[in-house]
Amino acid sequence: MRAGTRPAVEGVGGSRRPGVMSALVRSLVDDGIRTHEVEMAVPKRRHSKTRKRKRRTHHKAPAIALQACARCGDPKRPHHVCPTCGYYAGRQRVTVAEDV
Numbered sequence: 001m002r003a004g005t006r007p008a009v010e011g012v013g014g015s016r017r018p019g020v021m022s023a024l025v026r027s028l029v030d031d032g033i034r035t036h037e038v039e040m041a042v043p044k045r046r047h048s049k050t051r052k053r054k055r056r057t058h059h060k061a062p063a064i065a066l067q068a069c070a071r072c073g074d075p076k077r078p079h080h081v082c083p084t085c086g087y088y089a090g091r092q093r094v095t096v097a098e099d100v
């Protein structure tokens with residue numbers, strides 16, 4: 001199906017008024033088919049590129065958390081070994097290469 005088109009089934013979904021069923025839906029209910037299997041929400045119009053992009057302006061990666069290392073004070077990520085001194089939880093965990 002092309003984007004932005006609606007199903008061409010006549011009568012399914014029925015009236016827009018709540019509690020009022022179309023004749024087709026009523027006949028399906030009489031046959032033991034539950035209405036939520038028949039009436040499915042379908043967008044009436046496609047959203048424009050602008051509208052989609054405006055919505056997605058709030059989608060972004062979270063900022064990387066940084067905190068001061070308890071030993072050397074340089075910024076490090078929480079629950080990670082300090083990249084400057086190689087310490088984590090008060091012990092030397094990795095050997096940090098000297099600057100060349």
Ligand SMILES: [Zn+2]
Pocket residue numbers: 069070071072073074082083084085086087
């Ligand atoms: Zn450190």
